[in-house]
Every structure is written in C-alpha cells, then in structure tokens.
Amino acid sequence: MVFLKKTSLLVCDPFKANVTESTKRLATKLKTHLAVILGGLTSQLQPLDVSVNKPFKGFMHEEWEKWIEAPTHYVTPAGRVKRPSISDVCEWVKNSWQRVKSETIVKSLKKIWH
Numbered sequence: 001m002v003f004l005k006k007t008s009l010l011v012c013d014p015f016k017a018n019v020t021e022s023t024k025r026l027a028t029k030l031k032t033h034l035a036v037i038l039g040g041l042t043s044q045l046q047p048l049d050v051s052v053n054k055p056f057k058g059f060m061h062e063e064w065e066k067w068i069e070a071p072t073h074y075v076t077p078a079g080r081v082k083r084p085s086i087s088d089v090c091e092w093v094k095n096s097w098q099r100v101k102s103e104t105i106v107k108s109l110k111k112i113w114h
Contacts, residue, residue, distance in 0.1 A: 011035045051108035059096035
C-alpha cells in the first residue's frame, strides 16, 4: 500500500539502518528518494538536528535521570528496573519540548533559509 501520491525526498544520515536494502525497498515503495548526507555535514545540512534536537535530547536525558533516580521503581524478578511506562515517556517529551526555546527554533530555521 502506497501512502504518498507524490514523490518525496528523505534526507538522512549514514546510520546503518537508514541505508539497508530493506529501507531502500520501502522508500521506493513509498515513492521516496533517499539522500544520505556525508558525515560531518550535519550542522550545514540539518541545522534543526544540531540546534533543536540536541537540546531536546539533553532535556529528555535529564527527565530519564530524574526517573531512574526516583526510589519508586518496579523491579523484575531478576532485580532489574522495569522500563518506564508510555505515559512517563510522553510526559518527558512534553516537558522537554516545552523547555526548547522558540528563539532557538527560529534561529535554526533562519539558518536553513539563508
């Protein structure tokens, strides 16, 4: 089943999963061209990845740290901490996104357009 009616372009980094044959076949099925950027060019070709995603991921890591340090975890029979609930992770995403400054996003988009 093809979801897109028009051909599209997906720009991605050379992460192994992005360039597998199955990924390429799926992209073709979805009428999507893959453009793999070279290492070291992320800051020029994906400024949102640098200026927005980096702090967002940092905020997410802080949320996880608060969660993992809390004394109220459920533990598996083997003594390992159970993974966080989906609602916990959604809350982390919400909190982290709220901490990304709108000025940061605007500056990043201006960099793309200049």
